[in-house]
Amino acid sequence: xxxxxxxxxxxxxxxxxxxxxxxxxxxxxxxxxxxxxxxxxxxxxxxxxxxxxxxxxxxxxxxxxxxxxxxxxxxxxxxxxxxxxxxxxxxxxxxxxxxxxxxxxxxxxxxxxxxxxxxxxxxxxxxxxxxxxxxxxxxxxxxxxxxxxxxxxxxxxxxxxxxxxxxxxxxxxxxxxxxxxxxxxxxxxxxxxxxxxxxxxxxxxxxxxxxxxxxxxxxxxxxxxxxxxxxxxxxxxxxxxxxxxxxxxxxxxxxxxxxxxxxxxxxxxxxxxxxxxxxxxxxxxxxxxxxxxxxxxxxxxxxxxxxxxxxxxxxxxxxxxxxxxxxxxxxxxxxxxxxxxxxxxxxxxxxxxxxxxxxxxxxxxx
Amino acid sequence: xxxxxxxxxxxxxxxxxxxxxxxxxxxxxxxxxxxxxxxxxxxxxxxxxxxxxxxxxxxxxxxxxxxxxxxxxxxxxxxxxxxxxxxxxxxxxxxxxxxxxxxxxxxxxxxxxxxxxxxxxxxxxxxxxxxxxxxxxxxxxxxxxxxxxxxxxxxxxxxxxxxxxxxxxxxxxxxxxxxxxxxxxxxxxxxxxxxxxxxxxxxxxxxxxxxxxxxxxxxxxxxxxxxxxxxxxxxxxxxxxxxxxxxxxxxxxxxxxxxxxxxxxxxxxxxxxxxxxxxxxxxxxxxxxxxxxxxxxxxxxxxxxxxxxxxxxxxxxxxxxxxxxxxxxxxxxxxxxxxxxxxxxxxxxxxxxxxxxxxxxxxxxxxxxxxxxxxxxxxxxxxxxxxxxxxxxxxxxxxxxxxxxxxxxxxxxxxxxxxxxxxxxxxxxx
Numbered sequence: 001x002x003x004x005x006x007x008x009x010x011x012x013x014x015x016x017x018x019x020x021x022x023x024x025x026x027x028x029x030x031x032x033x034x035x036x037x038x039x040x041x042x043x044x045x046x047x048x049x050x051x052x053x054x055x056x057x058x059x060x061x062x063x064x065x066x067x068x069x070x071x072x073x074x075x076x077x078x079x080x081x082x083x084x085x086x087x088x089x090x091x092x093x094x095x096x097x098x099x100x101x102x103x104x105x106x107x108x109x110x111x112x113x114x115x116x117x118x119x120x121x122x123x124x125x126x127x128x129x130x131x132x133x134x135x136x137x138x139x140x141x142x143x144x145x146x147x148x149x150x151x152x153x154x155x156x157x158x159x160x161x162x163x164x165x166x167x168x169x170x171x172x173x174x175x176x177x178x179x180x181x182x183x184x185x186x187x188x189x190x191x192x193x194x195x196x197x198x199x200x201x202x203x204x205x206x207x208x209x210x211x212x213x214x215x216x217x218x219x220x221x222x223x224x225x226x227x228x229x230x231x232x233x234x235x236x237x238x239x240x241x242x243x244x245x246x247x248x249x250x251x252x253x254x255x256x257x258x259x260x261x262x263x264x265x266x267x268x269x270x271x272x273x274x275x276x277x278x279x280x281x282x283x284x285x286x287x288x289x290x291x292x293x294x295x296x297x298x299x300x301x302x303x304x305x306x307x308x309x310x311x312x313x314x315x316x317x318x319x320x321x322x323x324x325x326x327x328x329x330x331x332x333x334x335x336x337x338x339x340x341x342x343x344x345x346x347x348x349x350x351x352x353x354x355x356x357x358x359x360x361x362x363x364x365x366x
Numbered sequence: 367x368x369x370x371x372x373x374x375x376x377x378x379x380x381x382x383x384x385x386x387x388x389x390x391x392x393x394x395x396x397x398x399x400x401x402x403x404x405x406x407x408x409x410x411x412x413x414x415x416x417x418x419x420x421x422x423x424x425x426x427x428x429x430x431x432x433x434x435x436x437x438x439x440x441x442x443x444x445x446x447x448x449x450x451x452x453x454x455x456x457x458x459x460x461x462x463x464x465x466x467x468x469x470x471x472x473x474x475x476x477x478x479x480x481x482x483x484x485x486x487x488x489x490x491x492x493x494x495x496x497x498x499x500x501x502x503x504x505x506x507x508x509x510x511x512x513x514x515x516x517x518x519x520x521x522x523x524x525x526x527x528x529x530x531x532x533x534x535x536x537x538x539x540x541x542x543x544x545x546x547x548x549x550x551x552x553x554x555x556x557x558x559x560x561x562x563x564x565x566x567x568x569x570x571x572x573x574x575x576x577x578x579x580x581x582x583x584x585x586x587x588x589x590x591x592x593x594x595x596x597x598x599x600x601x602x603x604x605x606x607x608x609x610x611x612x613x614x615x616x617x618x619x620x621x622x623x624x625x626x627x628x629x630x631x632x633x634x635x636x637x638x639x640x641x642x643x644x645x646x647x648x649x650x651x652x653x654x655x656x657x658x659x660x661x662x663x664x665x666x667x668x669x670x671x672x673x674x675x676x677x678x679x680x681x682x683x684x685x686x687x688x689x690x691x692x693x694x695x696x697x698x699x700x701x702x703x704x705x706x707x708x709x710x711x712x713x714x715x716x717x718x719x720x721x722x723x724x725x726x727x728x729x730x731x732x733x734x735x736x737x738x739x740x741x742x743x744x745x746x747x748x749x750x751x752x753x754x755x756x757x758x759x760x761x762x763x764x765x766x767x768x769x770x771x772x773x774x775x776x777x778x779x780x781x782x783x784x785x786x787x788x789x790x791x792x793x794x795x796x
Binding site: 050071075076352 | 674
């Protein structure tokens with residue numbers, strides 16, 4: 001199947017007002033739901049056994065689309081193309097660390113994914129490839145075995161920079177001299193910094209603070225991603241994160257983004273209001289964690305992510321275990337149209353504990 | 367300190383790794399307590415200990431936190447004087463039936479309470495205390511509010527009754543084989559309230575050679591409903607059944623050994639879908655009446671579990687009820703014993719109770735029932751009891767604590783029989 005997102009590649013990534021987006025995504029997601037129902041047996045079972053088949057999704061309303069919980073990508077093989085067409089398998093640490101999600105990409109999905117990512121990133125960074133400082137150590141991408149979400153994330157972003165410099169040593173200490181030399185060579189021109197939020201904080205901000213070092217990054221852009229859980233443990237919120245960075249480096253442009261390996265195309269960069277903004281290829285629905293009912297703007301619930309991209313695996317509608325709240329859409333003060341939201345952290349892990357998982361099969365009625 | 371001719375192994379250094387939660391008495395070391403406890407036992411069901419348990423019951427039922435928690439109220443109610451008097455009467459009937467023996471306490475009891483059913487430690491301890499023993503009770507490292515409130519009450523009563531303080535310690539410690547080994551060598555009876563992992567980890571630690579042990583492994587429980595009787599029942603009776611099932615399901619977040627996970631609807635095909643739907647509507651009404659709302663964490667946990675079940679087996683998953691998830695298992699499908707918890711019910715239909723014989727296994731504990739006569743239940747017990755099931759009780763009684771637990775008589779475990787035979791001369795005179 002041709003990815004429905006192919007039709008969007010001529011449109012600017014934030015160029016559709018929400019009403020137009022809704023109509024377009026409704027068509028795309030209805031088609032994808034039908035496609036995966038036909039081609040992925042496990043997906044079909046779930047749609048039939050949990051959502052009562054395709055009938056409800058025929059309304060076309062985004063909130064009526066069946067969804068899969070994100071953890072299911074860790075426990076089940078979810079694939080809508082034959083093995084021979086799979087060209088890449090993405091893995092992620094997913095939600096709870098132990099098992100990994102497996103995401104199967106065919107040529108079509110991989111191609112659209114990289115095109116879409118370029119469109120989104122270029123909206124923020126422009127078309128020139130900037131000198132790039134990676135706030136991590138080079139080993140993360142060198143060790144093929146541990147090709148984690150972290151390594152994949154770095155490689156994904158590295159295509160938008162040039163002459164990548166890894167600012168951390170293997171022991172996660174900051175290579176200050178190397179960094180100063182790199183910045184000197186860039187001669188105050190615009191540079192790109194990239195890192196995972198917690199490491200930017202603990203290995204960069206705190207290292208600079210403890211060494212009393214200040215840098216001039218007034219013309220740089222920092223892009224960072226990764227959960228806020230460990231930052232929450234340190235009681236550091238997004239605002240303090242930005243302010244402390246700015247105090248140390250003079251950096252004005254700090255952009256967080258939210259995304260997950262399980263959903264290609266679902267990449268949400270921060271807008272100028274510091275909310276996460278849905279591009280035209282994707283959107284979010286917020287659901288009550290208990291009743292699963294869609295919630296109005298302003299109410300906190302589980303984030304369901306929708307994407308018009310994936311044709312090789314049924315990841316077009318995923319219920320995450322992240323909490324979020326929709327903050328608005330089509331704001332006049334932004335040069336970006338569409339809906340935006342705020343991430344509020346993760347649902348706490350269930351403390352249900354006790355008995356065994358013993359498997360004791362028996363026939364029911366005959 | 368000498369016990370049974372040997373030094374008991376709880377040293378001062380080891381004791382620093384144990385946190386004493388109640389009774390708390392400054393300057394009162396654990397080694398000294400364990401040593402002195404050898405002589406702390408008392409006649410079973412002594413008046414003094416019954417009075418102390420009665421006082422604790424009153425405090426539990428008055429406590430502002432505990433009185434709002436139905437499972438804690440059940441504990442307080444179970445140990446009220448009238449209920450203890452019944453236990454005592456049953457105990458005295460045993461004594462009368464065994465004229466040639468004298469019942470004495472088993473001595474020193476080491477209880478390891480489970481984390482999933484937080485208040486169970488009280489049942490275990492009260493029975494042991496009433497039987498006249500000295501006790502060490504290990505509770506989970508993060509005692510929840512109910513446990514904290516109960517320990518607070520025990521502490522308060524211990525301030526007025528030296529016997530309670532002198533013969534009992536409620537403690538916690540990190541998993542530490544040396545500490546567990548020390549308590550195990552001290553005690554004359556060890557009770558491990560599961561689950562399987564805890565038992566596997568602790569059981570190898572040697573006991574004092576004269577000690578006995580009881581372990582309670584992880585269990586699986588389910589309900590049986592007579593389909594024809596349910597369909598014929600009046601609306602009020604169905605509403606009562608839903609209220610009773612609500613307690614079985616939601617106390618301890620459906621993670622107690624006796625919490626039901628599957629409802630077997632017993633009877634012919636017509637109407638079972640409608641009956642389960644009707645049953646779930648009534649259960650949801652009860653959820654709303656009780657204003658029960660699962661936590662987001664539990665709601666997500668059971669949702670993920672339900673999707674996994676739907677991916678793997680022929681079922682129909684119902685997400686319409688916020689209180690719980692109901693899953694109907696297709697006729698041809700096998701019913702497994704996976705446990706989810708937090709409000710997930712699986713419905714299966716079987717033709718006849720006899721079909722359960724195949725399903726029953728060692729880990730089965732409680733079968734709750736509706737709509738069956740005693741004869742049918744006796745046949746069920748004889749048929750499947752040999753393969754596991756220990757209790758067959760009405761729906762609503764799943765969580766009631768019984769002295770006979772997992773098929774074992776706890777009073778028998780917690781006492782010892784001393785055989786007394788009079789001299790031939792005296793016997794001749796009788």
